[in-house]
Amino acid sequence: MTNPWDDWDHVLKVDPDKDLRSGETFEDVCRTGTDAIEIGGTLDVTAEKMTRVVDAAAEYDVPLYQEPSNPGVVIDSPALDGYLIPTVFNAGGPFWITGAHKEWVRIDDLDWSRTHTEAYIVMNPEASVAQLTEADCDLSADDVAAYAKVAERMFGQEIVYVEYSGTFGDTEKVAAAHDALDDATLFYGGGIGDYESANEMAAHSDVIVVGDLLHDEGVDAVRETVKGAKDAHDA
Ligand SMILES: CC(C)=CCC/C(C)=C/CC/C(C)=C/CC/C(C)=C/COP(=O)(O)OP(=O)(O)O
Numbered sequence: 629m630t631n632p633w634d635d636w637d638h639v640l641k642v643d644p645d646k647d648l649r650s651g652e653t654f655e656d657v658c659r660t661g662t663d664a665i666e667i668g669g670t671l672d673v674t675a676e677k678m679t680r681v682v683d684a685a686a687e688y689d690v691p692l693y694q695e696p697s698n699p700g701v702v703i704d705s706p707a708l709d710g711y712l713i714p715t716v717f718n719a720g721g722p723f724w725i726t727g728a729h730k731e732w733v734r735i736d737d738l739d740w741s742r743t744h745t746e747a748y749i750v751m752n753p754e755a756s757v758a759q760l761t762e763a764d765c766d767l768s769a770d771d772v773a774a775y776a777k778v779a780e781r782m783f784g785q786e787i788v789y790v791e792y793s794g795t796f797g798d799t800e801k802v803a804a805a806h807d808a809l810d811d812a813t814l815f816y817g818g819g820i821g822d823y824e825s826a827n828e829m830a831a832h833s834d835v836i837v838v839g840d841l842l843h844d845e846g847v848d849a850v851r852e853t854v855k856g857a858k859d860a861h862d863a
């Protein structure tokens with residue numbers, strides 16, 4: 629089966645709770661050259677804030693995916709290409725593995741054809757996502773590889789996401805996840821801030837995800853990371 633992300637090198641994650649740099653617009657964001665925009669954040673996201681971003685980006689060509697942090701922020705919009713639904717494989721309890729998902733399916737009428745799965749392995753203990761989910765981030769490269777394999781082989785996850793949100797990760801651990809996968813696509817996110825860091829992590833993953841850089845430095849900096857990722861994969 630082919631998936632849209634099979635051809636992606638770069639995803640830009642827009643946090644609906646954070647502002648763009650002053651003077652920058654969603655048109656600029658959509659013209660960075662990124663392959664897709666993922667809309668989501670851990671803290672203080674609401675359906676209203678989600679809607680504002682989706683509506684602002686709707687008229688441009690770049691694929692738009694919502695990444696909800698809980699069932700209450702999922703929005704129904706024809707502008708969305710789909711939903712990327714996290715499961716935190718190393719969460720401290722079952723709520724972020726199956727509990728939130730069960731509640732969502734209970735209360736909502738899902739569009740299964742547009743609903744896709746992401747197996748998160750959360751690696752930065754300082755990140756909001758690690759604290760919220762009480763993730764066990766004390767993982768060796770072998771642990772990370774094993775989680776990746778479990779996600780792909782036992783839980784049929786389409787995407788495995790090594791998440792270092794806020795800090796640049798350990799390339800050995802990211803590479804271990806990459807080597808462990810046959811079919812699933814490896815996303816890497818965390819601390820990518822320029823051409824070099826994008827180029828380096830793209831060499832060890834299928835897709836790099838860039839987040840805070842957009843809100844902190846702006847679209848020109850993001851464009852450099854797109855080049856870094858594409859060059860790594862063209863090389
Ligand atoms: C079942 C449904 C619809 C939702 C549950 C989905 C799950 C399990 C969410 C838990 C993990 C989570 C909160 C994912 C959101 C995406 C994410 C990791 C965003 C990055 O967050 P940070 O960068 O840590 O947070 P801030 O930037 O908000 O501080």
Ligand SMILES: O=P(O)(O)OC[C@@H](O)CO
Pocket residue numbers: 641791792793794795816817818819820837838839840841
């Ligand atoms: O904000 P950064 O550190 O770029 O991380 C990107 C993404 O993996 C966050 O979910």
Ligand SMILES: [Mg+2]
Pocket residue numbers: 643669793794839840
């Ligand atoms: Mg963040």
